[in-house]
Amino acid sequence: MSLLVMGTVALDDIETSKQARKNLLGGSGAHCAMSASLFTQVHLVGIVGEDFPKRHIALLRSKGVDLSSVEISQGRTFHWSGAYDAKDWNTAVTKQTELGVLEGYAPRITEAQKRLPYVFLANNTPDLQKAVLDQVRSPKLVGLDSMNLWITHMRKPLLGLLKRVDLFVANDREAQMLTGEQNLFSAARALRKMGPRLIVVKKGEHGVIFFCDEFCFSFPAFPVMRVLDPTGAGDTFAGGLMGYLAKTGRLTRANLKRACLYATVCASFNVEGFGPSRTAILSVKDVEARLKEFLVFIQPE
Numbered sequence: 001m002s003l004l005v006m007g008t009v010a011l012d013d014i015e016t017s018k019q020a021r022k023n024l025l026g027g028s029g030a031h032c033a034m035s036a037s038l039f040t041q042v043h044l045v046g047i048v049g050e051d052f053p054k055r056h057i058a059l060l061r062s063k064g065v066d067l068s069s070v071e072i073s074q075g076r077t078f079h080w081s082g083a084y085d086a087k088d089w090n091t092a093v094t095k096q097t098e099l100g101v102l103e104g105y106a107p108r109i110t111e112a113q114k115r116l117p118y119v120f121l122a123n124n125t126p127d128l129q130k131a132v133l134d135q136v137r138s139p140k141l142v143g144l145d146s147m148n149l150w151i152t153h154m155r156k157p158l159l160g161l162l163k164r165v166d167l168f169v170a171n172d173r174e175a176q177m178l179t180g181e182q183n184l185f186s187a188a189r190a191l192r193k194m195g196p197r198l199i200v201v202k203k204g205e206h207g208v209i210f211f212c213d214e215f216c217f218s219f220p221a222f223p224v225m226r227v228l229d230p231t232g233a234g235d236t237f238a239g240g241l242m243g244y245l246a247k248t249g250r251l252t253r254a255n256l257k258r259a260c261l262y263a264t265v266c267a268s269f270n271v272e273g274f275g276p277s278r279t280a281i282l283s284v285k286d287v288e289a290r291l292k293e294f295l296v297f298i299q300p301e
Contacts, residue, residue, distance in 0.1 A: 001140075002041040003246040004113055005033050006132040007122025007235070008078055008102070009046040009070060011053075013095075014231055014274060015083040021229075024275030025056040026080060028122035028145065031232035034279045035266040036120075036243030037063040038287060043113050045069040045132055049077040049101045059280055069109045076100035082231070089230050089271075090204045107132050118246040121165070122235055123147050126157035133164060141251070143167040143242050144196070145235070151177045159194065168196040169238050175201045184209055185216070198251075200241065200260070202234055208260055215253055219260060222268035222294050229274045233267045236279060240266030265290045 007029025013022045029046045036042045043066040050072065060067060078100050082092040107128060117140035121129040126146070133142065144165040150158050151174060158178075162168060168191055172184055179190035188199045188211035199211040207220040240263035248255055265287055272278045 001118055001246050001249055002043060002116050003036055003118040003120060003242055004043045004045065004109070004116045004132075004136070005029055005036060005120050005122060005239070005242075006045040006107065006129065007032055007120075007124055007145075009044070009048050009052075010078040010080055011051075012231060012275060013079070013081040014229055015095075016229065017085065019228070019274070021274045023053065024277075025053075025059060026232065026275060027078065028124065028232075028235045030056075030060065031235035031270070031276060031279075032120060032122045032239035032242075033060065033065045034063060034276050035236045035239035035263075035270070035282075036246070037065055038240070038266070038282060038284055039243035039247040039262075040118075042066065042239075042243070043069065043109075043116065045107050045109055045113075047071040047073055047078075047101050047105045047107070049073060049075045052077045059276075063280070069107070069113060071101075071105075071108075073101040073105075078102045084230065089227050092231065107135075109135050117141070118242065119143070120238060120242045121145065121161075122238065126150055126154050126161050130157065130161055133161070140249075141166050141242075141245060143169060143238065145169045145238055146174065148174055148177055162191075163195040165196050167198040167200065167242075168194075169200045169202065169234075169241070171202045171204065171234060172206075185211065188216070198256070202237060204230075204233075208237075208264060210256060210260055212256075217257060217260075219264060220298060222264055222290065223297065224268050224271055227271045230271045231274075232276065233270045236270040236276075237263045237267040240264075261291060261294065262287065265294055 008027035010027035012026030175187040181187040
């Protein structure tokens with residue numbers, strides 16, 4: 001089944017201790033759509049400026065992503081510049097943020113997209129996420145992501161959104177900030193009480209925790225030997241998760257475990273290249289091969 005992904009589509013400048021790259025395809029929506037498209041038809045909702053490179057449009061289309069609801073507006077594309085310290089790949093230091101055409105943006109989706117059964121609201125302001133959710137009619141599964149900025153400055157609208165979604169994806173620090181709980185299983189339980197029935201807590205290089213009323217489980221991360229750029233890894237994880245769930249249409253315990261495994265594998269590819277360069281060339285065959293490696297890694301003899 002098709003998946004509607006709403007999020008930012010951006011241009012990223014990224015620096016690490018060894019390399020620097022500019023004008024990379026970035027944004028929560030773009031990274032999410034790239035991995036989700038491995039499993040299902042993706043419809044992306046977002047906005048870019050007139051400066052947005054045609055090569056990035058071509059890349060998204062080559063992955064089968066429907067761009068009917070990606071608006072091209074006068075002005076500059078949302079631009080983020082950040083840097084990573086080699087000693088801490090989990091935290092990017094933001095050097096500059098230009099909202100550009102995101103200011104004043106009012107998302108609109110097509111009539112056909114309003115009836116899509118699977119929806120993921122990738123990281124963006126709660127107000128913009130709500131604007132898209134308000135247009136969707138009777139979805140089967142709605143997922144939501146957020147970030148520390150919105151937890152701090154837009155907590156009330158974020159809490160309102162949490163009451164309306166089925167699945168919430170947060171990293172460990174966000175889960176702790178939102179709930180006040182340091183223990184991640186306690187934080188996941190507290191997030192469940194805020195509304196979503198399915199909770200996924202990402203722990204970066206330390207894996208993932210899944211929690212719902214009936215069961216919970218945890219997996220480590222895939223052992224990546226050479227990290228080049230972790231930007232978008234969380235969004236790539238979310239795309240793999242939602243893409244697989246949309247493809248299979250089932251929320252059984254086994255299927256949710258499988259979805260988290262696929263999501264973990266997709267994220268492991270993302271960190272091996274700058275921007276989406278590694279995920280851009282991925283095939284389902286590549287993902288399946290690494291999943292087999294991962295299963296050998298985590299299963300007891």
